[in-house]
Amino acid sequence: MSDEQAVLQGSTTREGFAVLGHAIRREPGIFVLSTIGSVLFAVLTVADAWVLGWATDYVVIPAFRDGEIGAGLLWAVLGLFVGVAILRAVGIVARRLGAGIMQFRMQAHTRRAVTRQYLTLPMEWHQRHPTGQLLSNAYSDVEAAWGPIAPLPMALGTVVMMVIAVVQMLLADLVLAIVGLVVFPAVVVANLAYQRLASPLMTHAQGLRAEVSEIAHESFDGAMVVKTLGRESEETARFRAKAHALRDVNIRAGSIRAAFDPTLASLPNVGVLVVLAVGVSRVMSGATDAGDVVTVAYLLTIVSFPIRAIGWLLGEFPRSVVGFRRTQSVLAATGSMTYGDERMRDASQGARLEVDDLHYAYDPDNPLLRGVSFDVEPGRTLAVVGQTASGKSTLTSLMTRLVDPDAGRIRIDGNDLRDLARGALAGSVALVPQTAFLFDDTVRGNVTLGDDIPDDEVWAALRAAQADGFVAALGSGLDTQLGERGTSLSGGQRQRLSLARALVRHPRLLILDDATSAVDPEVEARILATLRENEKDSTLVVVAYRKATIGLADEVIHLADGRIADRGTHAELLERSPAYARLVNAYEQAAHEEHP
């Protein structure tokens, strides 16, 4: 944070313009349109004064002098004023709508790019970044980054106005103009001082905004735990601390803004007063005439407004630069998985799985898998059994290439997973994880995931997963919206939909990671029976504790201490491995001890 601040202070203005440069290069058409609108507005603002002058000289004064006036002239007054006003309105519409559209388009571009990154960056990156922060990167940081687009055309249009005014001033009276223009360096200095003071606070505030969002997201995610343990007050205290920190920083930034705004507004005013004083003395000495003094003073007041508009633009810069950097840090993140171009063999039979000397560690001092090797022949079923936290789920993540191993390799049909083309693996392999994730979509959408699968196949998969009953009972069957993450369903129902999602694809390798833990035994038995029936050709890897599930397997590997402790049929392992027997026989033993 402190490094970021140090860099920020020096070059916020330059970097702010650079950020705008990105936007202008990306959306040149709409930018030009809105700038033209702004220039039109600026020119017509000047024209307004001209029309008033014309009407005074050619209509009002003659009318009162002569006691009569042609109706045509009166219509001309109406036409001119209204015409200028309408053109000016067109300018405003072009300027503001153009700026708005440009801003919304840039937001959309950045949001697409950032969310694409979320989809390409590896799991390991996701595990390091809190959900709330990533939401904030894709929402409020994007909004902050493109904030200055709104005042940009206005500021540019007024620059045109300012240039015209300055030229007129110089032509009217060089000395007075120079006196008046001393205001400009003062404005620049005031701006620099503001940026320097405000930037660190803006950076801090944007960071706090993300933290507030992180806490809210996590806390609402865990709402049930908060409720069951009655920790509402403690959670509120945690949120309040950050919300108040944000409040305090905003108040401090606000005080600086409060000082900056009137300073910027009064600098040209002071300039006008000095011009008047100097002007009068020059008139007295005969160096200039009264008209020129008035012209210079008037032009300087005209210029004071553009200076404010430019101030608004510059005032947005600190927040914009911080937001832009935060989105860039996502876009610059590397470590996305590399893919080869191998395709899977399109075979109707099961896949051959070879796992060779696999090593994996979340924590280098404490490796989880230390040389795991095994093969599964096509169409065979392997059960992976091991204690809680023995690395079974990690093994399933490796087999579906959610993560890559530290050492060793996994081959499917002889292809190293890392050589497969993107998406190739998913066509053949399906994982049903322990904790089901459902999309905010219909039942159908959650099963097909957008693939063109006929409803009867969807129903068949639901039936196989024993989910057809409760889906049929839902209000709109397959079209029922499930809500975010399917929270309206029970854990067992979510697991079964997630299973149906895998089954409907008839994967050649199906991996079940304790995928029926929340389902009751009777339903589970039916699922297993159908599985045995329907997926005869598929290769199956099941992580399981229950004997009925293990009973499906041709072979069992017992995972312990990061290695395969033993491997064989269930009966063989039961006989020769006391550790294995203790693990899987626990229920019977307990029952035996209780009811001897």
Place this chain on the structure above:
Amino acid sequence: MSTVTTAATDAGDLAGSGTRMDSGEGIGAMETLRRGVAISPELREGIGVTLLLAVVASCGQVVVPIAVQQTLDRGLNGAGGPRLGFVVWLGLAAAVAIAVTSVASYLMTKRLFTTSERGLATLRVKAFRHVHDLPLLTQNTERRGALVSRVTSDVDQVSQFLVFGGLIFVVSVGQMLVATIIMVIYSWELALVVWLSFAPLFLSIRYFQRKLSQAYTVVRHQVGVLLGAISEPVVGAATVRSYAVEDRTQGRIDSAIDEFKAASTRAQKFTVVSFSLGGISAGVANAGVLIAGVLLGFTTDMTAGRVLAFAFLVTLFVGPVQMGTQILTDAQNAIVSWRRVIGILETPADLTDPGPAAEQLPRGPIDVTLEDVSFAYPDGPDVLREVSMHIDAGTRVAIVGETGSGKSTFAKLLTRLMDPRSGAVLLDGIDVRSIAPHSLRTSVVLVPQEGFLFDDSIAANVRYGKLDASSQDILASADELGLRDWLDGLPHGIDTMVGQRGESLSAGERQLVALLRAHLADPDLLVLDEATSAVDPHLEMRIGRALERLMQSRTSVTIAHRLSTAENADEVVVVDRGRVVQRGPHAELVTQTGSVYAGLHASWEAQHHS
């Protein structure tokens, strides 16, 4: 007894009104302001002084035009020719005036920032708190992203308006009235012309306000949708990858991004058109004043000088009108956001707080009574039907039944995560609805199947159950549950970080942490809803035995799929299609041939003794 009846009626109403959160859509703009200020009383603090400062600050805008005019009339073109002394003194006076108005502007803005930020922090915190007080069902049906946006970006929108809008609007209206009075004094006929020119604008304001309000309501709604869509590839990263549905997910996000863009553009169109109307009205007013002035000159004593002077007065009127329309336009965005935040607070909290009449649960094992309890989810059939039962203090009860039989609903009613549609749940003879929330949450703890963990250490997560627990207490609890080996095997013991939602741990380990957390909380009634479903059988049995030992001093209700739990319970309650169909010890129920329990047990046996 009367409190109970009232609470029951409230709960009934709630179930009938659905589970959605209040969007506040029915509230008008003034009403929103009124309620908003009532929620954040800070906003009213020192408003008089701030308003005074705003009036002084806005005078700053006329200081220089007056100085220029005075210099022209009396300094340069005065009777005695140019007078430098007069101009210098005038300049100094104007400089002082600018300094005074600048200071007033500084103080006003600073005060506005302070009161707004303080008021909004209060609003944010109150809304956050209220989200936790909402019914479980409402929490579950709302998108997380939408809830988060209500306490984050919506509040930020209001902040912009309060600082740069609210008071300036009041001052603008004031300036407009003053300008009108001056205009009427000059010439009531021309003042009428000006007001008639602006009449279409004033009349159309209501229309545009309504359109803008609708447009911004859509925008703010889309923000929630957008955040929800963005959260999918973040929260569901593993699923998206393992099914290679990146393109489809991106497609869904893209359409949320596009809809947000379209909604924003639409709102911007109304904003721009409504704003540009002011400029056209000003053109009409200028032309109208000149033409009417000329025509009046023929019939009245109107002079060219007065007409021209009046033309300048019009600019004094137009300025604040433009400013006011601009603020009103921007205000709609803020009002819609404010409404959404207020909407959270206006959604009734489910658990009607019994208030000062609340009763405390005595400590010690709790006895549980259900009297004719029925429950249905909104628009759904009855999940539980007229269930009555009694559980003695200190007993261990297992609830079994098929998926969807109503077991989990049972757990949620016992712990008052939901209230029954009819009937009552009594703990130690007291209706749960009249027990003080703190007392209830201390004595009754539910461990759900998917125990949510916070992104912190194991110790911090366990301490969530008992805030003042020391590391020794945590380790002692782990010893009691037989989880010490597991804790010691972790890379940093109880200081191991669990990651987002606990995802650095396995599902089984997450359940262990949740269990440890509940055990440390030391409740008198412990409700376990499939709390060890992802733990390996050996460890599960060890925990089961440990819990049995510890259950002596508390009542326990366990919802279980694994009938091994039921075998060891004092009593088994079998639920089938929302009714209790069997109850009694395992040994007794299993012999009732043809019963639901015998069926469940047979399939369990088939799985584990094959």
